[in-house]
Amino acid sequence: MLLSSVVIILREVLEGALLLSVFLALSWHQGYQFRWSLTALFAGVIGAVFYAAEFESISTWFDYVGQEVVNASLHFLIVLFLTMFSLFYTAYKGRYDRAKIIFMTIAVALTIVREGSEILLYLSGFVGRDEALSSVILGGIIGAGIGLSLGGLLYYSLIDFIPSYTRKVAYGLLALFSAAMLSDTVTMLTQADWLPAQHYLWDSSSWLAEESLLGHLLYALLGYEATPTALQLAAYITGLFLVLVLPRLFSKGVAFNGHK
């Protein structure tokens, strides 16, 4: 019980912690105050409580695929705000800082809503079972601690070990995060039968299993998937495009209009 709760909470906390670390590293680089992260944390937790409370009825929506549709929408919105951030970050250097901070806040808050609600649902199963509950809570604290430590490790690696590359590496991680989120959106909509079912393109599970420790870490960091479908791959590439390529095109457009 203890070990499985460590793993479950760690898995849920990890994605949010990594995104937060990347944004904090970029904030550090831009000289922003970190207050926005508290707002994101607070809003995310409130949202997660609401989502978990309504989860039972949401699950029955659209002939029992409401969960997939809402989660896919959350992921889609996260990608949208990551893209907005990237557009402003690349095109408007030193301007619209408030908008950039708002986009970061919303993206992190939505990630916490998504992951936090699952933690709450998991914990809700143990309410009233006192001995199990205490070991689950202990496991949860350990799991959350490991997840936040990994986030902290990433943050300090980004700003301390490679200060001259902070911006580039953090931005690259953001692109991978967006790709992973968009690919997950496709998986959920396929699970709901809202997107066509497909055979997978390849199977790399014998090379690197998703259930291994490295597999989990790569899943959280890059959205590693051992058996992706063509639609997932297309979504992954689109996610990279939205953060890496689109902002450059947009930025050129802005510069061009500025010269007119």
Add this chain to the structure above:
Amino acid sequence: MSYQFNQLLSGLLLLCVCFNTANATPEFKIEIKDNLFFPAELTVPANTKVKLRIFNLDSTPEEFESYELNREKVIVGNSQTVIFIGPLLPGSYPYFGEFNPKTAQGIIYAK
């Protein structure tokens, strides 16, 4: 007749086939009771989309999870849900209940 028209026709035909299979998606039932899956072993047709209808008869939530099937879904206590899987190549696809991974284990065979 032009090549393009032929392509269009075969495309439409393919679309019809797709809709037909969508209507005839085979459905299988799995129950969760005392943190166990029943039946723990299930055989489904290979190379076709399959609908799993899962009933959680426990009062506690469970998460259906499978790395091989690339699926995960929380099922609250005393409720039912639907998960679409496949098309699967012939083989075995283990799954488990993430909230009770020691007890809740199952396997799906595609034949």
